[in-house]
Amino acid sequence: MKRNLTLCIASIALVMLMAIPAMSAEVAQGKTVKYDKDNKIIVVEEYDLNITPQTKYGKSTGKELTFDLKEALIGKTPEPGDIVRIAYTVVGKDNKAIRLMNVTKQDIMKK
Secondary structure: OHHHHHHHHHHHHHHHHHHHHHHOOEEEEEEEEEEEOOOOEEEEEEEOOOOOOOOOOOOEEEEEEEEEOOOOEEOOOOOOOOEEEEEEEEEOOEEEEEEEEEHHHHOOOOO
16 A cells, blocks of 8 residues: 555656656747748847836847747737747757747737
8 A cells, every 4th residue: 555655656756757848938039030921930039038118028139049830829920020929949959939929919018
């Protein structure tokens, strides 16, 4: 009985530890530089998190990130110049998007 309980607890702990990396994702926000709808690729100029009244989405970091959108849930279609927020995972050297939200067209910062 005691052995079965220990085995059960150890199994649950192992499953939970294996699930932690699968649940984690990175988030990036920035201005759309290029959106290729056919190839499902987006290039974003990344913004930092220094939000002020003058920079309500943050300031440009100068870095451009490319995301693969083949398996992503996409909200409103982005256009160059739109601010987007992307949840993604890094697979090898590729950024695989999970979700893309067009902040500009959804106007979530509206007062």
